[in-house]
Amino acid sequence: MKPVNVFIDNVETTDIYHKFHLLESSIFVHIKPSDTMLLQNRVNKKELKKRIQEETIKRITVSFYRYVIIDNPQELRDKLFAEWNNLGILGRIYVAHEGINAQICVPENNWEAFKKNLFADPRFTDVPFKIAVEDNGKSFYKLTIKVRHKIVADGLDDDAFDVTNVGNHLTAKEFNEAMEMPDTIVVDMRNHYESEVGRFVGAICPDADTFREELPIVLEELKDKKDQKIIMYCTGGVRCEKASAYLKHHGFKDVNQLHGGVIDYVRQIKAENLPTKFIGKNFVFDERVGERITEDIISQCHQCGAVCDTHVNCANDDCHLLFIQCENCAAKMNGCCTPECMHIASLPVEEQRALRKGRKKEDCLSVYKSRLRPNLKKVLEGKELKSDKQ
Numbered sequence: 001m002k003p004v005n006v007f008i009d010n011v012e013t014t015d016i017y018h019k020f021h022l023l024e025s026s027i028f029v030h031i032k033p034s035d036t037m038l039l040q041n042r043v044n045k046k047e048l049k050k051r052i053q054e055e056t057i058k059r060i061t062v063s064f065y066r067y068v069i070i071d072n073p074q075e076l077r078d079k080l081f082a083e084w085n086n087l088g089i090l091g092r093i094y095v096a097h098e099g100i101n102a103q104i105c106v107p108e109n110n111w112e113a114f115k116k117n118l119f120a121d122p123r124f125t126d127v128p129f130k131i132a133v134e135d136n137g138k139s140f141y142k143l144t145i146k147v148r149h150k151i152v153a154d155g156l157d158d159d160a161f162d163v164t165n166v167g168n169h170l171t172a173k174e175f176n177e178a179m180e181m182p183d184t185i186v187v188d189m190r191n192h193y194e195s196e197v198g199r200f201v202g203a204i205c206p207d208a209d210t211f212r213e214e215l216p217i218v219l220e221e222l223k224d225k226k227d228q229k230i231i232m233y234c235t236g237g238v239r240c241e242k243a244s245a246y247l248k249h250h251g252f253k254d255v256n257q258l259h260g261g262v263i264d265y266v267r268q269i270k271a272e273n274l275p276t277k278f279i280g281k282n283f284v285f286d287e288r289v290g291e292r293i294t295e296d297i298i299s300q301c302h303q304c305g306a307v308c309d310t311h312v313n314c315a316n317d318d319c320h321l322l323f324i325q326c327e328n329c330a331a332k333m334n335g336c337c338t339p340e341c342m343h344i345a346s347l348p349v350e351e352q353r354a355l356r357k358g359r360k361k362e363d364c365l366s367v368y369k370s371r372l373r374p375n376l377k378k379v380l381e382g383k384e385l386k387s388d389k390q
Contacts, residue, residue: 049141091103
């Protein structure tokens, strides 16, 4: 029997070309991808998390960004997904007309291939990398690439000011020296749940849930200090690019930013044997949640007040509130934030889904909207008092 060749077009796949060998070499099936390839994940979250935990390969967690004009973000998004998926890359990437912002983990054996792939695009040649401080290779469990209006949601009208007129970029050594100057003002451009567990000593830490909220708060707080030296920092540097230009637009004379953010600051102080002025943990937006920078624990469990800096998400899927919880409270509360959430989380999955059915997204607590968090310590104390009276 002669081999039979069967060609099938328009099959959705992330691979460029598949060839299946069937029926003892009698039939060869050649599958060509469709014009609109399946460029998204189709495996459920639980299975993906199981896979990454069982994975034995080493990975490098890295973040990078670049403000550069991208004429067709969707086209770039699809190209990157196909290529990076084939390299086994996991992570979260935002692509917009204004540039790219990425946090990813790359298989160590594909690191050079990844760099070659990225740098082959002239828009991203030699983009600076920020390598994770602490890394177990489990920082992400899937590849997500999204097209956004902006690579960081800042709420600003970029046409209203020169976004390229950014502040002076400071090395770790220069940042430390600037902190020693008497009139220097240090500003944390991260959200309050980030600065709660780690920050530069003496920094102004605005009570804001988002970068969009923080900018007007900072502007108001510093309005009488336009002639003083301002030094700002964030996790990897991207938020400070816009924030520094925004302050300069509003008349601040001496605006500076930590180049590479906290992540690269730590690399530099280790490489140059410099003293660290950052204490505690560096909050990160992935499965690790935080990187330990110093042994200082500067926050407390939100439920009992014990010294603790472990962020968790409430185990109730209809809540997922981000809060700080110690080991004792985690055991006592089954990983939940309130007794109500404990009750819901203990129900069979189908009953939990029925409770969530018809709920609007805004009626549920979002993962990082920590200001929506009630005073958990008072909530629990109130429950205990009520129980005692009964």
